[in-house]
Amino acid sequence: DTGVSQDPRHKITKRGQNVTFRCDPISEHNRLYWYRQTLGQGPEFLTYFQNEAQLEKSRLLSDRFSAERPKGSFSTLEIQRTEQGDSAMYLCASSRPEYNEQFFGPGTRLTVL
């Protein structure tokens, strides 16, 4: 499968725990994006990378959230001290710079109890 992959697909955690998600973009896509989608809403932009550089962070990304893309390939999104309001689908997308089209992964559904 040459599409964007995300792991895990589902995560259930207790409030206050830390969680980490991984995204593997399409190879040769040097741009990688993280979005969050809650029920009945459109995806909301969180942050994006060009290669290993994090170019923009949304104000939605509180200091409990951190994202990395250390080698410019896969990326991780960590949420510390999870809250019930963090429950959502976390989507990753990737693109090539000469094309705007972003290809989405299947998402990681986070449930915080």
Add this chain to the structure above:
Amino acid sequence: GENVEQHPSTLSVQEGDSAVIKCTYSDSASNYFPWYKQELGKRPQLIIDIRSNVGEKKDQRIAVTLNKTAKHFSLHITETQPEDSAVYFCAASIDRDDKIIFGKGTRLHILP
């Protein structure tokens, strides 16, 4: 920042009829307008997009129109089929920023 408004939130059309979804955006610097389809439990998938130097684009039963002056853009689906039932998102992006700002979505129901 950019804000994208989309309506209606829900749309039901008889199979074979046309469906129209309308969006507005706020940032005049936006110049790329993709439309995504999301089926239940699936990832969003791009179905068509349009750039600001084009007023209309068509791909088989799907067409998009863009009015940059009014900051309006629309999705038209003709001869609707059951498999068109899904949530559709309009979105806007500024090339240099690349992040996509999505509307809240339109749930389209195709009635038999």
